[in-house]
Amino acid sequence: QGERDASEGPVLLAAASMQEAMEATADGWAAAGHARPLISFASSAVVARQASEGAPADLVVTADEQWMDWMEQQQLLRPGTRRNIAGNRLVLVAPGVPGEAPSGGEGDASALLSEFSGRLAIAEPETVPAGRYAVAALKQMGLADRLADTIVPAENVRSALALVERGEVELGIVYATDALASDRVVVLASLDPEMHPPIRYPLSVLAGSTHPDAEAFADYVASPAGQAILARHGFSASR
Amino acid sequence: MSFEVRLTLRLGEAEVRADFASDARLTALVGPSGAGKTSVLNAIAGLLHPREGRLLAAGRVLFDSERGIDLSPEARRAGYVFQDGRLFPHMSVRKNLAYGERLAPPAERWITCAEVSDLLDIGDLLDRRTTNLSGGEVRRVAIARALLAAPRFLLLDEPTASLDAARAEALLGLIERIRDAMEVPILLVSHSRAEVERLAGQIVEMA
Amino acid sequence: MSFEVRLTLRLGEAEVRADFASDARLTALVGPSGAGKTSVLNAIAGLLHPREGRLLAAGRVLFDSERGIDLSPEARRAGYVFQDGRLFPHMSVRKNLAYGERLAPPAERWITCAEVSDLLDIGDLLDRRTTNLSGGEVRRVAIARALLAAPRFLLLDEPTASLDAARAEALLGLIERIRDAMEVPILLVSHSRAEVERLAGQIVEMA
Amino acid sequence: MSGWLSAAEWAVIGLSLKVSLVAVLASLPFAYALAWLIARRRFPGRMLLDAAVHLPLVLPPVVTGWLLLLAFGRNGPIGGWLEQTFGITLVFTWVGAALAAAVMALPLMVRAMRLSIEAVDRKLVEAARSLGASPLRAFATITLPLSLPGIAAGAMLGFARSLGEFGATITFAANIEGKTRTLPLAIYTGLQVPGGESAVARLAIMAIVLSLGALMVSEWLVRRSGGSRAHVL
Amino acid sequence: MSGWLSAAEWAVIGLSLKVSLVAVLASLPFAYALAWLIARRRFPGRMLLDAAVHLPLVLPPVVTGWLLLLAFGRNGPIGGWLEQTFGITLVFTWVGAALAAAVMALPLMVRAMRLSIEAVDRKLVEAARSLGASPLRAFATITLPLSLPGIAAGAMLGFARSLGEFGATITFAANIEGKTRTLPLAIYTGLQVPGGESAVARLAIMAIVLSLGALMVSEWLVRRSGGSRAHVL
């Protein structure tokens, strides 16, 4: 099997939470005169399992390192092409209109949560990285047990956000990127990044890739131009 | 008046008309195949709705297009023996027989299950499913079922078809008894000249 | 040999036995309702499988439990007029008639659609759906359909039931013609003594 | 056997059974009524009703779940009313999971029942009427029992669909262990973590066993009641 | 109307239609054969076959997609063979999406068809045989046309299910715009974007319109062929 013709872009499997940012990055890449990548969005687990079953894809982006590690162990990644392209923060949100935050500024998450009674939406902690980070942070704050019965685990971060937007829950813990994009929630507080494992979005070229542009696109995402696009969508620089 | 029938029925493209009145205890309705005999019985039973006309059975008006009367089938209290049997396939013979009997006011019943089983010789079939009865067995069960519903009048569509001579004779005897002993007017469709002449007080010819 | 029938049939809990041979052109099978007449016809047509026995029709062995012969229904080439009609509900009368005719080898056909329609007076029904035919109309179409399949022998289960006198007479004439002019043996089930005596060369009684 | 699955997994199975059974049993009469209306009545809007019943099949389950949230959520018109009047909360409860499963199963149940109702010979209903039965009684004694094969098939399909329902449930009832985490949610959870395959396999086998059981019950039900429908003179 | 949806959205709808139509048409004969086997034949393992057909209903769609990936992926036994022998790749192609949709729709199609086949009076088949029809011809001329209501219902259910299929498709065929992003995947994608609700609503309305169209076609098909089945002397 030789290299593919570059008139059709490389196939990128991406975590759904990266959707807008990756689309924008792809647009940037295409604007530079390349064939636009074909991007498939799904959950990180689906993405990883697709790669593992030999799906005809060239690049992969996951929402945490766990699944990327799993793929690396299975030798699905092209050595030397893995890198972190973005980071993120967790915030505590409540229903409301942005800019009308109660105290104007950012409050203390730990203080807010320790008096909280009601329901708290997070992403499903067993399956979704954001949920796992949220629970880790609650544990660090010593609130995990107290809040255990109030937690509503949603399918993913977007669903958790939607529950807050609809007012079905009083509070939610979501990514800063998601909160930024919503006009129906207010950010009450940021969670201290030291409270949970670092949030990283790794990207890698797949070992089975035959597309000539695969590595070049990966480099583009990590380049200042690519990073600027990601930053515009609220992602912090990767650490 | 036993029966008074005046109707126009629309059947697909064809039209069936009937106009007769009879005071006989047993009225025979005869005519060639396709003349509309079954359709007339259906109309009297309330299963077909005439475009216009007037139907009266056992002295009661069942349908009158002018006066806007149209009794529901269950209110008409017809004892209808269908040409095609129509036994309930999910019930035993016994349950088929009990179906109408249970719904009839006890005071108005004029024959018992034991009697009718005996007269129609279906005692052995009571616990059978109806799906594998023979043609004559279906016919006899259908007759018994209709009689047990304590009907105010009977509509018999070729009741002796597919019955052997002995059974047919027993049935004719039973019909004669009903005709003579009960106040139940009977409208009989039959293709047998002999049968009609023996039983009918009045013969209505359809063409 | 026209028919040779020796069989034991299991029907639910009951058992039906028949043992007769006939060289007559028309053999009548008579007996009370429930005697097993229809079941015997079903066995000859290949729709019921005897536990053991031997069946022969029009000189051909159809079934022989000892020799392991059991022809499929379509290979038996019976012209079976069912007691219950069994017209195909999704086809017009014309298509019902053509069903068997198209499958019969042209050389073996012995009556045409036009002839049979005329004799049975069903010309007007050809384009009708079969679901709203009258009882006698169903019967006549069923007879025509069976005759058009160019059968090697006929099984007629009460063919004149629910036919008016004129139509019944026409049918009997047709049966006589088939009996006398064609080499088609006929097995007739009938409850009419007169009919049997008029037509049958041999009468088989079932009890 | 009990050692093969963890206590938590047994709880998941128990919950799934409860949710699916309640979903099917509670929606059965409603589904049958819809099937009967669509099969036997001609009224304006019949086509629309028919289409509406099919909706949960066509829409992605997540969207159905989201619509349920809009209607039955605490701020939704029905959900708010239920909560204020009866103090019943559906979101994030097992009853909500049953509601989601029932809605998703409805089109399957209605279709199967409708096919069977349409196959019931109206001549038998007429016979019942002429024997003195009111329309309601004729329905209950003739149409209903004769359409039993469709009821059983519909219940079976609905039960299987409920057992497998994922998207609407996770959206409307969330994925709360011990409260709304049914089998598919547990299986999904297993698939989303690396190395969860063995739990997935065990739970999937249980799902298969349950549906096989339901299948046998429904076949037996039909057979016991004599599903045959030949009824010719 | 064409201005109401973007070109990309029209493409999504075209793709969805193609995938659903191919899924239903290609699986129809297979589904009917299965329905016939289960309805009319008694053989060892019939129950198991019946249960197997129901599996995609009970398992979460994502699991079904994963199993498809295992079997039909390029490293899977069937997928590998197909690729080496015919050069056909199913994963990540619209044909793969159709396969996923067909598998998910199969139980619904089989059940509806089976109900209708079981309702066909065997006495009519016997009559056809005695008129000279071979078993195959009797099947083609009697059983098949008389079970048409079930075929139409099955096709309709299958089409609707295919239109709505999400979990198995995203897992097996991925979510690639222009290639495998069908309506539900596009709706999912829209739901992942804040403010994507209006796109979601437009696409959902299109899904509803499509299924309504399919519904009317199937009803019309049945009516045209005279779905009635009374056939009594």
Ligand SMILES: Nc1ncnc2c1ncn2[C@@H]1O[C@H](COP(=O)(O)OP(=O)(O)OP(=O)(O)O)[C@@H](O)[C@H]1O
């Ligand atoms: N729905 C219908 N559409 C068209 N024609 C119909 C319909 N129903 C009945 N017919 C026709 O109307 C005529 C009268 O039918 P009906 O069953 O009343 O006849 P009948 O006198 O009982 O005949 P038979 O003695 O053969 O039973 C028949 O020619 C029949 O084919």
Ligand SMILES: Nc1ncnc2c1ncn2[C@@H]1O[C@H](COP(=O)(O)OP(=O)(O)OP(=O)(O)O)[C@@H](O)[C@H]1O
């Ligand atoms: N599957 C079955 N199970 C039990 N009994 C059966 C079955 N099939 C037929 N019978 C019984 O066997 C007997 C013979 O039936 P058959 O139909 O052959 O009678 P027949 O002589 O044709 O009667 P008729 O003149 O009434 O049509 C009947 O008593 C019938 O009820």
Ligand SMILES: [Mg+2]
């Ligand atoms: Mg008649």
Ligand SMILES: [Mg+2]
């Ligand atoms: Mg008989």
